Amino acid sequence: MATRTNILLVEDDPGQARFVETLLDEAVGTDITVTHVDSLSDGMQAVRFQPYDAILLDLNLPDSYGLDTAEDMLKVAHNIPVIILTGDGDNEAAVAAIRAGAQDFINKNDLTATLLLKAARYAVERKSLEADLTRKALYDDLTGLPNRRLLFDRMAHAIARAKRSRQPMVIYMLDVNDFKAINDKAGHRAGDAVLKEVADRLKSVLRDGDTVARLSGDEFVVVVENQDSLSVSDAVKDKISKLFSTPIEIDTQTFPVSVSVGAVTYDGHGVADDVDNLLHRADIAMYDAKKRLKSSRCSAKVPRLYSVN
Ligand SMILES: [Mg+2]
Structure with a gap:
């Protein structure tokens, strides 16, 4: 005692x-x-x-x-x-x-x-x-962020609040681009340190009451409630992307890190919108963003003559 x-x-x-x-x-x-x-x-x-x-x-x-x-x-x-x-x-x-x-x-x-x-x-x-x-x-050991279980619980409550208040909420799903390459080239310890830094940077832009959680591996989810205007969601997406405009330094190594972000808005209408559904839609939006990034990288690398788009 x-x-x-x-x-x-x-x-x-x-x-x-x-x-x-x-x-x-x-x-x-x-x-x-x-x-x-x-x-x-x-x-x-x-x-x-x-x-x-x-x-x-x-x-x-x-x-x-x-x-x-x-x-x-x-x-x-x-x-x-x-x-x-x-x-x-x-x-x-x-x-x-x-x-x-x-x-x-x-x-x-x-x-x-x-x-x-x-x-x-x-x-x-x-x-x-x-x-x-x-x-x-309820919390992820590595990053100290809420884990999947706590995220689901917080989202369920946020959905109920959005239904009552009709105030839109936005779910951002993001993952680290080419994270596997960091793990493969620099090892898992460096990979873990990068994920911790990603988590810290994400936490730094959030307001009280917003949630950032680690969904799995290099996937994170940000939940922003009471987002009064839907156009704000693009601004937040930009803000998240800009968090990674400076590379992450681990010991003596430097890792240029970027993220793909997908966002989905829930405005309190529609009974079918539950946690799974919203996360699934955010996931699709994130993969769209990833595809766009890949195709822009391809067209940047390939001489114009051979470019397909
Ligand atoms: Mg008595």
Whole structure:
């Protein structure tokens, strides 16, 4: 446990509260501060302003009873582990509270300092492990960007918002041109470093609330909501392309990098537009851009006489 542990105790029975405070106070080798409140509303208020390490929660309080108490507290506790203190007859509610997201429960009749500390320590550890797993499950390890799973979730919410507000959103799909050649010639470490730099440059142009995610390999997706004018999307495409007008330097090597960008707009109409559909259309737009780039490169290289276009 951290050197100082802040615990919020929500308990309406003054004797019980004093007992818990004494137990924690006398615990050897720890530095614990207990804040005691005696109603759910005071408890919910307290967690808004103080980042507690754990919450000890009595289920039966003057302003709330049973499972409701746990559910309401969990709604505001976010990442703070909640440990339920149960009396006789609370077991069912306690088990339901665990299902709802509480970390543990302790019967008040069994309370000892050791048990309390153990429960608090495990709760804190489990919670940080959970947060770590959540982060790993939703963010790309290499770039730190949202991964495919989080992108799908964010897009689903953005689509719902666009439907309500009728404010267009634009999905940009982009990939790094000839990325395979970088990997093949300079190796995967250089390739990874290039992708990280691409991610950083993309992040640098976004406003708060926009999403840039790594879809797979060298493919990225940018989601811009509330884009009031559709013509802005071309300007954003330009802005993204211009991010790569300076080459990427990795150690002593220089990589001229360019991207192909495809954009698709969703204006909130049309029920068939879901995440898959929009990404598919953005993908097609990106391949069109890639084809245009290839043909312009071909016509640049081939003498005019043999040019097909
Ligand atoms: Mg009570």
